[in-house]
Amino acid sequence: xxxxxxxxxxxxxxxxxxxxxxxxxxxxxxxxxxxxxxxxxxxxxxxxxxxxxxxxxxxxxxxxxxxxxxxxxxxxxxxxxxxxxxxxxxxxxxxxxxxxxxxxxxxxxxxxxxxxxxxxxxxxxxxxxxxxxxxxxxxxxxxxxxxxxxxxxxxxxxxxxxxxxxxxxxxxxxxxxxxxxxxxxxxxxxxxxxxxxxxxxxxxxxxxxxxxxxxxxxxxxxxxxxxxxxxxxxxxxxxxxxxxxxxxxxxxxxxxxxxxxxxxxxxxxxxxxxxxxxxxxxxxxxxxxxxxxxxxxxxxxxxxxxxxxxxxxxxxxxxxxxxxxxxxxxxxxxxxxxxxxxxxxxxxxxxxxxxxxxxxxxxxxxxxxxxxxxxxxxxxxxxxxxxxxxxxxxxxxxxxxxxxxxxxxxxxxxxxxxxxxxxxxxxxxxxxxxxxxxxxxxxxxxxxxxxxxxxx
Amino acid sequence: xxxxxxxxxxxxxxxxxxxxxxxxxxxxxxxxxxxxxxxxxxxxxxxxxxxxxxxxxxxxxxxxxxxxxxxxxxxxxxxxxxxxxxxxxxxxxxxxxxxxxxxxxxxxxxxxxxxxxxxxxxxxxxxxxxxxxxxxxxxxxxxxxxxxxxxxxxxxxxxxxxxxxxxxxxxxxxxxxxxxxxxxxxxxxxxxxxxxxxxxxxxxxxxxxxxxxxxxxxxxxxxxxxxxxxxxxxxxxxxxxxxxxxxxxxxxxxxxxxxxxxxxxxxxxxxxxxxxxxxxxxxxxxxxxxxxxxxxxxxxxxxxxxxxxxxxxxxxxxxxxxxxxxxxxxxxxxxxxxxxxxxxxxxxxxxxxxxxxxxxxxxxxxxxxxxxxxxxxxxxxxxxxxxxxxxxxxxxxxxxxxxxxxxxxxxxxxxxxxxxxxxxxxxxxxxxxxxxxxxxxxxxxxxxxxxxxxxx
Numbered sequence: 004x005x006x007x008x009x010x011x012x013x014x015x016x017x018x019x020x021x022x023x024x025x026x027x028x029x030x031x032x033x034x035x036x037x038x039x040x041x042x043x044x045x046x047x048x049x050x051x052x053x054x055x056x057x058x059x060x061x062x063x064x065x066x067x068x069x070x071x072x073x074x075x076x077x078x079x080x081x082x083x084x085x086x087x088x089x090x091x092x093x094x095x096x097x098x099x100x101x102x103x104x105x106x107x108x109x110x111x112x113x114x115x116x117x118x119x120x121x122x123x124x125x126x127x128x129x130x131x132x133x134x135x136x137x138x139x140x141x142x143x144x145x146x147x148x149x150x151x152x153x154x155x156x157x158x159x160x161x162x163x164x165x166x167x168x169x170x171x172x173x174x175x176x177x178x179x180x181x182x183x184x185x186x187x188x189x190x191x192x193x194x195x196x197x198x199x200x201x202x203x204x205x206x207x208x209x210x211x212x213x214x215x216x217x218x219x220x221x222x223x224x225x226x227x228x229x230x231x232x233x234x235x236x237x238x239x240x241x242x243x244x245x246x247x248x249x250x251x252x253x254x255x256x257x258x259x260x261x262x263x264x265x266x267x268x269x270x271x272x273x274x275x276x277x278x279x280x281x282x283x284x285x286x287x288x289x290x291x292x293x294x295x296x297x298x299x300x301x302x303x304x305x306x307x308x309x310x311x312x313x314x315x316x317x318x319x320x321x322x323x324x325x326x327x328x329x330x331x332x333x334x335x336x337x338x339x340x341x342x343x344x345x346x347x348x349x350x351x352x353x354x355x356x357x358x359x360x361x362x363x364x365x366x367x368x369x370x371x372x373x374x375x376x377x378x379x380x381x382x383x384x385x386x387x388x389x390x391x392x393x394x395x396x397x398x399x400x401x402x403x404x405x406x407x408x409x410x411x412x413x414x415x416x417x418x419x420x421x422x423x424x425x426x427x428x429x430x431x432x433x434x435x436x437x438x439x440x441x442x443x444x445x446x447x448x449x450x451x452x453x454x455x456x457x458x459x
Numbered sequence: 460x461x462x463x464x465x466x467x468x469x470x471x472x473x474x475x476x477x478x479x480x481x482x483x484x485x486x487x488x489x490x491x492x493x494x495x496x497x498x499x500x501x502x503x504x505x506x507x508x509x510x511x512x513x514x515x516x517x518x519x520x521x522x523x524x525x526x527x528x529x530x531x532x533x534x535x536x537x538x539x540x541x542x543x544x545x546x547x548x549x550x551x552x553x554x555x556x557x558x559x560x561x562x563x564x565x566x567x568x569x570x571x572x573x574x575x576x577x578x579x580x581x582x583x584x585x586x587x588x589x590x591x592x593x594x595x596x597x598x599x600x601x602x603x604x605x606x607x608x609x610x611x612x613x614x615x616x617x618x619x620x621x622x623x624x625x626x627x628x629x630x631x632x633x634x635x636x637x638x639x640x641x642x643x644x645x646x647x648x649x650x651x652x653x654x655x656x657x658x659x660x661x662x663x664x665x666x667x668x669x670x671x672x673x674x675x676x677x678x679x680x681x682x683x684x685x686x687x688x689x690x691x692x693x694x695x696x697x698x699x700x701x702x703x704x705x706x707x708x709x710x711x712x713x714x715x716x717x718x719x720x721x722x723x724x725x726x727x728x729x730x731x732x733x734x735x736x737x738x739x740x741x742x743x744x745x746x747x748x749x750x751x752x753x754x755x756x757x758x759x760x761x762x763x764x765x766x767x768x769x770x771x772x773x774x775x776x777x778x779x780x781x782x783x784x785x786x787x788x789x790x791x792x793x794x795x796x797x798x799x800x801x802x803x804x805x806x807x808x809x810x811x812x813x814x815x816x817x818x819x820x821x822x823x824x825x826x827x828x829x830x831x832x833x834x835x836x837x838x839x840x841x842x843x844x845x846x847x848x849x850x851x852x853x854x855x856x857x858x859x860x861x862x863x864x865x866x867x868x869x870x871x872x873x874x875x876x877x878x879x880x881x882x883x884x885x886x887x888x889x890x891x892x893x894x895x896x897x898x899x900x901x902x903x904x905x906x907x908x909x910x911x912x913x914x915x
Contacts, residue, residue: 040817040841127862133851135861142873143843224873245701245874266896273898361496383891385496387599395589395894404902405591405890406583406911417598417680417887418701419874431873434861435839438851440722442729446860455862 028215031171031205032222035144038202039169043141045198047118053193054114054161058107060192061157064184065103071184072098072153079177088177091280095152096178106157106185113161113408119426120167126458130451132439134458139430141167143224146216147411148173148238150230153181158409160189160204166429171216171223173207175230182206217242227412227424232339247424249415251339251365252282254397257356257382259373260293264301266394267294267372271302273396274370275345276309282413283368283390283400286339287346289356292318295349299323303347311343318349336363353378357385364388366415368400368422389415389422484671487627487661488678491600494658495625499597501654503574509649510570510617514563516648517613520640521559527640528554528609535633544633547736551608552634562613562641569617569864575882576623582914586907588895590914595886597623599680602672603867604629604694606686609637614865616645616660622885627672627679629663631686638662673698683868683880688795703880705871707795707821708738710853713812713838715829716749720757722850723750723828727758729852730826731801732765738869739824739846739856742795743802745812748774751805755779759803767799774805792819809834813841820844822871824856824878845871845878 042050061068079096082088122139129135145168149155156172163170174182186206194201207216217226220243228238228248235248256274258267274285290298299322303313307326314331315323328347335346336359350356360369368390371382379393390400400423402410407425414420420428445451498506517524535552538544578595585591601624605611612628619626630638642662650657663672673682676699684694684704691704712730714723730741746754755778759769763782770787771779784803791802792815806812816825824846827838835849846856856879858866863881870876876884901907 040843044841129855129860129862133855140840245872247874263896269896269898273900277898277900277903379893383889384596385500387496388889390890390892392892393894394896395892396898398899399585399589399892399894399897400890404585404899404909406585406909416701418703421887422890431877433839433844434846434856434878436846436848436851436855437835438849438855440719440725441851441855442725442733443852443854443860444729444733447733453860453862 028212029219032144032219034202035169035171035205036222038200039141039143041198041200042164042169042203043167045167049198050164051114053196053199054110054164057189057192058110060188061103061107061110064188065100067188068098068103068181068184071180074180075178082177092177098153098181102154106154109409110157110161113165116165116408116426119430124432128454128456128458130441130454133441134437136435137432138435139432142429142431144169144171144222145429146171146223146226148213148228148234150175150234153178153185156182156185159411162409162411162426162429164203166426168429169203171205171207173213214241217244220244229412247412247414247416247420249282249367249413252367253339253363253365254283254285254367255287255289255360255364255369256285256397257289257371258291258294258298259353259371259375259378260291261375261378262294262372263374264294264298267298268302268305270370270372270396272305274398275306275311277398279343280341283397285397287336287348289359290347290349292349292351295322306345309343311345314344314346316348319347353381357382361387368392368397370395370397484668485675488600488675490658491625491627491661492678494656495597495599497654497656498620498625498659499623501623505654506620507570509652509655510566510620513645513648514566516644517559517563517566520644521556523644524554524559524637524640527636530636531634538633548633554609554637558610562610565865566613566617569621572621572864572882575886580888584910584912584914586897586910589897590893592891593888594891595888598885598887600625600627600678601885602627602679602682604669604684604690606631606690609634609641612638612641615867618865618867618882618885620659622882624885625659627661627663629669670697673700676700685868703868703870703872703876705738705823705869708823709795709819709821710739710741710823711743711745711816711820711825712741712853713745713827714747714750714754715809715827715831715834716747717831717834718750718828719830720750720754723754724758724761726826726828726852728761730854731762731767733854735799736797739853741853743792743804745815746803746805748805748807751778762801765799767801770800770802772804775803809837813838817843824848824853826851826853
């Protein structure tokens with residue numbers, strides 16, 4: 004959890020430029036902490052009312068958003084011409100009127116979700132008149148660092164507010180004007196409510212600010228990086244604050260001996276081709292040797308039509324000679340292509356498939372295609388991943404598709420939140436103990452005994 | 460999450476002594492990973508059967524444990540004589556026959572708890588024939604580093620096995636022989652079951668091993684340090700693995716204007732005096748100015764009888780002149796005394812008390828004494844701590860007292876587990892998605908729509 008000492012020095016307070024910047028991020032984080040306490044005090048009704056007002060403000064601010072986005076896109080075209088960003092990145096940057104309507108709709112969807120706060124997670128009578136209640140509550144201040152895709156702003160803002168947290172966001176520099184317009188509209192809208200501080204959302208401006216943010220462990224409770232492998236690694240290496248994110252998405256589809264091959268073809272194709280640039284697309288196809296001879300020609304023909312490059316194990320090559328399949332190396336099993344490339348391995352059995360996934364995968368999402376309930380149960384129990392699917396594409400691993408309304412990010416870690424993080428991932432819990440004067444001395448002496456009776 | 464580069468080098472594989480040691484810890488961690496997968500596959504009945512056998516083995520091994528402990532205690536007496544450990548530490552080291560019976564009883568208690576695995580935490584129909592189930596599962600491999608108190612071993616071993624995890628433990632060097640005997644007895648007992656690998660518990664021997672353990676992020680999922688502030692800080696600074704623990708226990712008792720003063724005296728006294736060396740004892744007493752004049756003389760007289768040193772704010776000193784109360788400094792509000800010392804501050808109102816606790820506390824456990832339900836609700840909601848108590852001593856913050864059977868440790872962090880960590884803190888969850896061939900392309904094209912219907 005340590006970070007470069009140069010940054011620690013910058014935080015200590017001497018009078019030069021980086022200090023100025025870090026002091027301002029520190030004070031932003033402090034204001035976010037104060038704002039988080041105010042937001043946490045709001046009733047569920049008040050939070051939903053503010054969300055509906057923010058959704059309306061987004062619709063009313065459409066022209067401002069479109070103007071800002073036009074500036075970003077013009078600059079983006081220059082960046083594409085200069086070869087600094089790809090045209091795919093430019094496409095993701097563009098916001099349309101329909102996109103703005105969609106943003107407002109998502110905010111209203113989040114407002115309509117059940118309140119994640121104050122949920123009684125358990126209750127136990129420890130003794131007569133001594134009741135322990137475990138209750139959900141907000142995390143506090145959450146920092147999210149993302150790249151491109153300005154529509155992430157209303158998603159984060161709405162999930163944050165709904166769960167009683169303050170958020171600090173930093174978007175990609177290509178989308179700076181759009182992001183700024185969205186945050187400004189949100190702050191104006193929520194700031195009109197006397198109990199709701201505008202600082203419940205704060206926008207960071209520069210890359211240097213990110214490094215400063217990562218040091219605010221007193222006032223920031225969680226950092227979520229959303230973006231490239233490099234971004235996530237950078238954040239994890241430099242943060243003193245707990246980080247949830249996914250470094251990689253090496254997802255697998257395993258075609259079992261008892262697979263329905265029609266489903267197998269459809270799922271493998273969707274998992275690879277439907278959107279290859281994202282983390283929940285598949286990188287490796289594992290095929291039981293009992294069905295490889297029948298299945299491989301079908302899927303490979305279909306994948307090649309879609310322009311997918313295939314890298315196969317020796318058995319794959321032997322089954323499909325002279326088809327331009329490249330021999331896969333050890334490195335292929337560890338590679339997130341994020342492109343129209345797929346590695347294929349023929350395995351002897353279910354155990355080998357599970358072993359391969361647990362060894363080479365990234366614990367993100369892995370699917371088995373099988374009609375054998377026992378094989379599915381074994382796969383779903385023993386594959387050590389956030390998402391384990393039977394007869395469905397890995398592409399379903401997503402907060403919206405899971406029914407969370409939106410997502411803050413996806414976590415490959417096992418602690419706190421695993422998989423797509425929605426409102427629940429933005430909460431923690433506290434233990435409330437309601438007594439009537441009890442002291443521990445009486446239980447240590449044996450004068451009193453615990454009952455430990457579960458309550459509803 | 461980075462660690463000293465010297466250690467990284469030591470891990471990379473050249474042939475000298477530290478490499479040897481780190482290689483062996485790495486291979487221990489790998490074996491623990493393999494063992495964790497075997498333990499995770501056991502049914503609840505199998506895990507409980509093994510626990511009952513282990514409890515019996517502890518009873519049968521009593522003489523071996525006592526002999527080992529006698530060696531530790533003889534060495535400990537020399538350490539006390541040499542001024543290296545305190546006699547209180549020696550006392551905590553000593554194991555009696557009654558203590559061994561108690562260890563076995565705790566293991567049986569853990570066996571009798573409900574199974575924490577395979578719990579359906581939520582279920583949603585995403586669409587017809589596409590069901591998402593969120594289900595609890597083991598974390599994997601958990602490392603626990605503790606000081607003295609060898610009775611921690613069967614607690615950790617039983618909580619670990621019950622929750623389907625493998626554990627790697629490192630005890631204090633003063634208790635080396637006792638710890639080794641306990642781990643050996645446990646490994647023998649569980650190893651008699653063909654499906655249960657002895658490596659489901661591993662004992663680390665040296666301090667150097669700890670540093671090596673903290674680098675095994677591929678095979679260890681969580682580290683829990685239990686012990687001094689220095690130990691916890693050392694682990695947090697040097698770990699690449701997520702760490703849950705409590706750096707400090709600066710707990711408060713706040714006596715509200717509407718307090719029953721009899722309860723206030725009893726709770727304040729218990730929270731400070733009953734066991735001052737532990738993290739859930741109180742360090743600061745906050746007193747509403749409306750009751751200070753009546754309450755302070757009572758509690759101070761009682762505390763002074765017990766030999767408690769008092770450090771008071773200006774108002775406390777003014778109310779109780781000439782009583783040998785030391786003037787508290789800013790530093791006192793931030794200090795965990797872990798001794799018979801208490802700081803006292805008179806506050807103007809509830810808000811000031813909450814502000815003081817959130818500013819100076821360690822987010823461990825804080826109590827309000829009041830008969831005013833509204834004041835209590837505000838305190839319990841707004842104090843940002845793992846435990847927030849009304850009319851009960853802070854000393855109740857403990858896994859056994861909370862009904863968890865035992866505890867792995869106590870977390871002051873907000874992520875994953877907060878407060879005393881029992882079986883639930885040793886689990887995570889995965890999303891199981893049961894489909895019938897669904898692909899994402901159909902939902903993106905609009906051919907199909909999600910239903911997102913909550914299921915039981």
